[in-house]
C-alpha cells in the first residue's frame with residue numbers, strides 16, 4: 001500500500017488529506033478548499049487558481065506542493081461562506 005499518490009501530471013502528495021484536482025492539477029490541503037476552488041455556472045464548470053482563493057480571507061500558501069492555509073491559521077475556523 002503506497003502512501004504517496006501520484007497523478008499523470010506527476011504531482012505527488014502524501015496521505016489521504018490532500019485532494020488533487022484532476023482538472024487543474026492543483027493539490028488542495030482539504031476537501032473544503034477543493035470544493036471552494038471549483039465553480040459551476042449554467043452547466044459549465046471550472047477551477048479557480050489558488051492565487052485567487054482565500055480561506056475565509058486568509059491567503060493560501062503552497063507547502064510541499066499542497067495549497068492550503070498555514071497550520072496556525074487552520075485552527076480558527078469560522079462558518080463557511082458560499083462564494084457568489
Ligand SMILES: [Zn+2]
Pocket residue numbers: 021022023024025026037046047048
Ligand atoms: Zn481544479
Ligand SMILES: [Zn+2]
Pocket residue numbers: 007008009010011020021022025026
Ligand atoms: Zn494531476
